[in-house]
Amino acid sequence: MMQDTLTHRQLKSLIHVSNVINSKLDIDTIFESIMNETISVVEAAGGGSIWIFDKNQNRLIAKSAQGLFYPQIFRQIKLVSGESMTGMAFAAKKCLIFWDEVEVKQALSTLTPDNRDLLDRAIPSNFHFTSVISSPILQKGKCIGVITLDSFEQSLQFKQEDINLLEAIGHQAAVALEKSSLYNEKELMVRKLSHSIEIHRNLSNLVVNGEGIQSIMDLIHNTIGQHLLLFDEIGELKASACHSTFSVEMTEYMKAYAKQIILTLENSHTISEITINDDTYHLVVLSLGSKLKSLGGLIILSKQKMNEVDIAALEHACTVISLELVKEQAVFETQQRLRGEFVTKLFTGQIDEVLIQKAKNLNFDPNWKYVALIINFEDKLDEQKVFGDYVIRNLLHMVNMPLLGGNSQVTAVRDENQIVALLSLHSRVSSFNIVAEIKELARKLQLQIKNKYSEIDVSIGIGRMKQGLTLVHESFVEATKCIKFLKNYQFDHRILSYTDLGVQRFILQNSQEELLDFIQEVLGPLIQYEQSRKGELLSTLIVYLDQNQNIKKTADSLHIHTNTLSYRLKRIEEILLTDLNDSQPLFNIHLAINIYQYIKDKDTLQKYNS
Structure with missing residues (x-):
């Protein structure tokens, strides 16, 4: 399974936890289930605990302690903010990883003598901590507790997917606490959640079957009957599910509105009213991801005011959407890493049998024709500016889109403030007029980027078409020379093909x-x-x-x-x-x-x- 995403087993475990949260009212039972599931799927975890902040005592109280602990002793420990690994994560409001015994020992030194004594009694004498993860439970931007996983074996290390899982579980625990409060306060409204449970089960099935974001959006839309729009972290529309009455004009209006509100989201949800074409809508904006790492927001436009239970159910659905977005992003980043490593090695000209086999695994035909392109970006006001990951990610998607065709495919990867693209053309594609076609595609791409990011200057260098992978590095060198020429010398257009270079080649030498x-x-x-x-x-x-x-x-x-x-x-x-x-x-x-x-x-x- 890929390094930066959840494993299939962990995903199923998370869905099981979600179902438990939706089907049980007893918060203690829910916490026990959360810890059981988490420890069972995290290989390095020998024990774990859930801590909830008690306002009256001003202390973190252990609500669940499982694994290599004596729970009846462990639950007597009460931590202040900043005390031990758990208290530190609570104070920092972010996931903290203590990678080795030295870091753990340093964190444990903050324990009071009484708490240290209880901890020593709660763990069998032949075990000691080797590494620890502590992740906060955040509710509307406020830390209300912490989930901690403990490892007792040197040979087992926590992985990135374990950290991702723990952060997702923390979100689930926050939802569980909020829902538990709602159940206690409004018993009548609890009965309405049976419908939400069915929604969540259906959502879970979609995720397990790999249906994707649009299927999730369609299911929520068909269930609640309202307009839904999903925006990424920079306010770009990623998916939508609306009635036919929702016009293109209304969509464009919401795109502009989202760019303002998504970037300023602070709470798990906001509720307001908005007027579009003389119609008044109740507008609910639900945040995706976490406060530390936003994934965007889900906007619901409704003619009727939505109650707290409906919103809580939608927040729960946002957890599923967030997980799917994390998965998509992890898959994309992993593909980028694998293809980036391949393309980087390919452009060195060091071709061997291992690289040829890797090419076949990545669907590169060694006998196809190839053209290297370099798309260079510079801020018009600050040439040294480094663009954020989300901008480069969007630019990568834009590069992939217009260059694709029936007899071609493109692989675009990041290289600092530029994108290196390898255009693959079927061996039967004629070289006649292919340069003009590629330049036309490059012009369309340049215009598209300029329309979206007016502050960015775009230069595109195009190498000559080469027969087979063994000569691809030559095309890359040519594209690099084109970019060098565009940077250093006066040229009317910011797109240059090496084929067009005449006297300019003399200049480059x-x-x-x-x-x-x-x-x-x-x-x-x-x-x-x-x-x-x-x-x-x-x-x-x-x-x-x-x-x-x-x-x-x-x-x-x-x-x-x-x-x-x-x-x-x-x-x-x-x-x-x-x-x-x-x-x-x-x-x-x-x-x-x-x-x-x-x-x-x-x-x-x-x-x-x-």
């Missing part, structure tokens, strides 16, 4: 100092003349060469008489001590003019003429 030396040698007197007299000889020469030395076309383009042009050309020959009809010096002049036009900082030429 030399330092700017060497290029300036060459320009000075060939054009220096003319540039100096222009700087001192602000004439039009240099621009005339550029147009003359662009028009293939055609006198009439050049004169028409400059809007001057042919006699005037002839005079200017004669003056240019005098200044440069050359004959524009002599092919050898003309070649050097033509080359120097081309390079001169690409030099961004032409003022640097002044030092050669001063």
Whole structure:
């Protein structure tokens, strides 16, 4: 199973805990079930405990202690905030990991003598802590308790999926406590939850069967009969389930609204009223993920006011959605890591049988044709700015979308502030006009990114198409050269294919100092003349060469008489001590003019003429 997501067994365990929470009212029974399930699926856990903060005693009280403990003694321990691993997680309001005996011992040193004595009596003498995870139970941004897992074996280490599970279990425990309070306060409303239990069971089945986010949204929509919109952590619409009456205009309005509210969510849910097209809706926004790591929000638009039990049931559904989002994100990140490692190795040119086999496992045909693209991003105001993971993740999705086609596929991976994409083309795809097609796709991608992120400058370098994986690294080197050229030299468009490079390849092979030396040698007197007299000889020469030395076309383009042009050309020959009809010096002049036009900082030429 992949490293950063929950295992199938853990996911089933979490669903079982959810069902227990929905089917039992006794909070102590629920806590016992939570600890049983958690310890059973976390291999490194030899014991565990759930602590709830008691306002009257101002202490954390152990409500469940299982595993290698004597519960009747352990439950006598009462911790203040900041005391031991559990108290530290409570104070920090975040998951804390104590990886080894040294860290655990240091944390245990904060125990009061009485609590230390109780702890020593509660654990068999032949066992001692080797590592500990403590995760807070947060309710509406407030820490109300802690779940702690303890390991007693050096050979067993907690894993990232164990931490993910414990954080998810903490969310479930918070829901359980909130629901327990609702049950106690409103017995009449409890009976209404039977419907919510059925919803949750159906949601659980969808998750186990791998149906995905949209199926979950459709189920909730069909059950409650209201408009639902799911937004990610930066307010982008990820999925929706609405009646046909919900127009495109209303969707666009909610997209704009979500960008404001999702980024400022502080509580588990907010309730307000909103007017769209003269219709008033009750708007409920439910947060996804945790306060420390938001995954976005679920927005419900309802004509009728929703009661607390309905909202609590939806919050529970949000737990399932959050888990699915975490799973999708973990799968995406793992795929990115695996493909990124492959693409990075591929671009080094070190091809061997192991890499070829890995290519086949990742669905890369060694005999297909390949083109490397580099999409470079820079902030218009701050070139050194490093973009956040969520921006790069969105950009990666955008790169993957427009480049896909029936006879092609794309693999895009992050490389600092740029994305490296490998375009795979079926071996039967003709190379005829393929460069133009790829450039057109690149232009569409560039426009799409600019429309979404106006503050980002996008440059795209495209290597030449190569037959087979063994030559892919050459295309990558070419794309890199294109990006280098776009960064260092003046170029009207921010998309450049290596196929289009002519004299520019000469530029890439030399330092700017060497290029300036060459320009000075060939054009220096003319540039100096222009700087001192602000004439039009240099621009005339550029147009003359662009028009293939055609006198009439050049004169028409400059809007001057042919006699005037002839005079200017004669003056240019005098200044440069050359004959524009002599092919050898003309070649050097033509080359120097081309390079001169690409030099961004032409003022640097002044030092050669001063």
